[in-house]
Amino acid sequence: MENQIYGYIRVSSRDQNEDRQVIAMREFGIAEKNLVIDKQSGKDFARPGYRRLLRKLKPNDTLVIKSIDRLGRNYDEVLEQWRLLTKEKQVDIVVLDMPLLDTRKGRDLIGTLISDIVLQLLSYVAQTEREFIHQRQAEGIAAAKARGVKFGRKPKERPAEYEHLRDEWRAGRISARAAARQLGVAHRTFMKWVEQENSDC
Structure with missing residues (x-):
């Protein structure tokens, strides 16, 4: 089966727009069916799109991301995902915002070393x-x-x-709930007002 090129897009919330990342992926030439989008924060990797993508990726496939922080929320996570993708899954990674981070180029020892050094430096700077x-x-x-x-x-x-x-209420003639109801507030609000008064005394 022919090697595939996938694009992974993440935006931090449903309110954020992924258009900028989608346009960059299309310009790179990635087929619409190979675009994977997650709309949630990078605070953990329990992201459905990313998990599905990991299962799909085969050796010599290519994963394209707009920027390095799409892989994780901190230095350690970015490095761990990079190691998982390049070493375990044997996938190439292209980071569009950083042309030096393109593992398709320089697969020899020096090329790999330069890529790893640049990655570690960028991840450290991003976290700092x-x-x-x-x-x-x-x-x-x-x-x-x-x-x-x-x-x-x-x-x-x-x-x-x-x-x-x-x-x-203090005299025992009405309940706290009845007092709150007459005031048009929650029972908890009424009790909080009373507690605040007691603490101010």
């Missing part, structure tokens, strides 16, 4: 960049909190009749 972004986000949130910025949803305002119904 992600960690730096997360660090800046965390620092930004901490700075905002220090300035008194509140995060999350704004607490629900207590209706004017809350105090009266709370007193009725």
